[in-house]
Amino acid sequence: MLSKYEQISNEMRKRIQEESYSSDEPIPDELSLTKEFSCSRMTMKKALDILVMEGLLYRKRGHGTFIVKSTIQDNLVNVTDKENLGLTSLLNDKKIESKVIQFDVLFPSEKVAAYLCVDHNTPVYHLTRLRKIENEPFVIEETYMPTNIIRGINEEVLQSSIYNFITNTLGLTIGGSHRKIRADKSNNLDQTYLNCASDDPILEVEQVAYLNTGIPFEYSFSRHRYDKFVFTTVNIRR
Amino acid sequence: MLSKYEQISNEMRKRIQEESYSSDEPIPDELSLTKEFSCSRMTMKKALDILVMEGLLYRKRGHGTFIVKSTIQDNLVNVTDKENLGLTSLLNDKKIESKVIQFDVLFPSEKVAAYLCVDHNTPVYHLTRLRKIENEPFVIEETYMPTNIIRGINEEVLQSSIYNFITNTLGLTIGGSHRKIRADKSNNLDQTYLNCASDDPILEVEQVAYLNTGIPFEYSFSRHRYDKFVFTTVNIRR
DNA sequence: CAGTGGTCTAGACCACTAC
DNA sequence: TAGTGGTCTAGACCACTGT
Incomplete structure (x- = not known):
């Protein structure tokens, strides 16, 4: 309602x-x-x-x-700052594949522990996925999630949508996120999986995402091919 | 008040x-x-x-x-999506220099005319500036502004702050903006003025900025050194 | 002056949570 | 049942604009 x-x-x-x-x-x-x-x-x-x-x-x-009259338009995949980066829901008319590059559980570094608000003894999932859209490599996502909040991640979940799993299976509600966007040089992982040249730049989005309870559940780095991704934002006076 | x-x-x-x-x-x-x-x-x-x-x-x-507990922190210059990119006001404790690379008036291309909501016969300012912070090259800004709204731009204004000129001298109020953020390869201009290597990436911000009347007054491309600039955004559920 | 949006109030009822 | 935030109302006064 x-x-x-x-x-x-x-x-x-x-x-x-x-x-x-x-x-x-x-x-x-x-x-x-x-x-x-x-x-x-x-x-x-x-x-x-x-x-x-x-x-x-x-x-x-x-x-x-x-x-308001004019608005910037273009043809690339277009994420606005209002949306949570759930690729699956963002592009539900396209074919999305996820390839798991790495998946393990580890004790968090000081930085990861601080962002996820857990102590050093709480294990966290650490996973790296390549996401493809219409068979074209699009983004590499490296994600940390605390095991005490996001329980029961397995290979099957990783093949599809983690956000759907959190929302539908775990019954949690996703709240906001804080993000930083920067350009970077591509590294070996980028070149291998995104199939990009050694001098191709990368658009990186660093994100802490929160449940509606205010508890952080994800700290991630998304590295996008520079020719397939644009980040859009609207800014209004107050 | x-x-x-x-x-x-x-x-x-x-x-x-x-x-x-x-x-x-x-x-x-x-x-x-x-x-x-x-x-x-x-x-x-x-x-x-x-x-x-x-x-x-x-x-x-x-x-x-x-x-909310955790927040992403780092040491780079940090622009959030709430602020208008007036470098001068953003960093008023630092030494900022502007070098005018190009300054002319021309009839707008179709794209520029569309974003600025003017017709093809209305001349627009076209200017390119290098901005330095503490003697280090930081960003190259290429800007289009309609001459019928932003009147009286000259070399002296360009050396300091255009935003101050618009606000204080012209008495206009700046409203919101629409922005797109992407990574790009550096071109010759970037390499020359930003003093970056040929394989250094660039973080580009494309922007249409509006007065509080809703009229667009600026269409610009800001190309930042990748190692000196991060764009920050906060996104909250509704 | 009339017409617009900006702010503020006092009070009402609802939805969700915990006990 | 009590306590929390979410929504909604009817009306008031203010600030700014153009006539």
């Missing part, structure tokens, strides 16, 4: 994307919209706030609320 | 960063906090929402509100 402001937000997003409103004029003012949707002004505001955060609308005090 | 929820948010952020609250227990519940800050529950919620969005807090219905 979606909340009222989410339903309204979805309806308004649809209208904007279908160009039901002219992008040269303000959209209807908040008072009119509260009447149309039979809601309070706070609820209407919350619904529109979501679209402002998504970069679809902007507001100007004393004037009205307007549609 | 900061709004009440911003003041409360700042105070709570300070307390969290100074570790005034134990990170093992929930912080005080919303009702207690509304009494302490003499505000309504909606206002308290809005204040805490900001900290949740920043990745400092998480909430669990029926339980309480808790402090």
Whole structure:
């Protein structure tokens, strides 16, 4: 059951994307919209706030609320900072394969222990997978997960989607993540599995992902082919 | 004059960063906090929402509100997706130099015209600058700006901060931006000015920046040395 | 001045959790 | 049942804009 402001937000997003409103004029003012949707002004505001955060609308005090015009587009795989990097759900119309390069359990280094908020005596899964999209190598993911939270990982799970396993089998809910994005030179592992040249760069995403309980469950490095991946982000004034 | 929820948010952020609250227990519940800050529950919620969005807090219905523990740290220059890339304001304690590599006015290509929402007959500034931090080359910025919005750019402005010029001299307010981040091979320009090797990768940020009126005023490509720049982003569930 | 969005309130009811 | 956060309301006042 979606909340009222989410339903309204979805309806308004649809209208904007279908160009039901002219992008040269303000959209209807908040008072009119509260009447149309039979809601309070706070609820209407919350619904529109979501679209402002998504970069679809902007507001100007004393004037009205307007549609943002231009948006950067291109053809590469496109991950925005709103989504959790579950490749499987991101590209559910494409063929995804996972090849397990390494899978073991070890005691965490100081750094890994700090990010996962576990002590040095708690074993962690350590796994490296190559993910292919439509038979083309796409990304190498090196992942650390604490064994006391993510229980029961095995080869079969690794072949498909760990995120599905965490959500459906373990019944946990994934919350947010902190990420760092940088460029790097390719190393031997990259060249071998991503099939890239020695002078091809790599786009690396370092990530700590959290459950909705705030507990970190994953610390990972995703190394992408530079010609197949772009990271997108929207940034709005406050 | 900061709004009440911003003041409360700042105070709570300070307390969290100074570790005034134990990170093992929930912080005080919303009702207690509304009494302490003499505000309504909606206002308290809005204040805490900001900290949740920043990745400092998480909430669990029926339980309480808790402090997020781990955060990725490192030593490189660190731009988050909340900030507009004004290098000058980002690093105001460091020595920043700008060298103008190219500066001209031209009619926009189809792509540039589309992103800046101008027609083919509106001239745009086209400029390329090398930015140095503490005498070390850091980034090459290639920028397009419409001449009908950003009037009066000259060599003197280019030596310092264009963002300051837009804000202070032109009296415009900068709104949000859309960005794409990718890795790339270095080209001749990069190698010459960033002083990098031919096999050094580059982290490129493509950006369309908007005024608070929603009008795009800048389309740019920033090419960073891979060993001096990391892009940070926080992503929270909804 | 009227019309817009920005903030704030006091109170209500709901959903989830623990006891 | 009590305590938590999530949502929603009806109404108020303020700040900014254009006429």
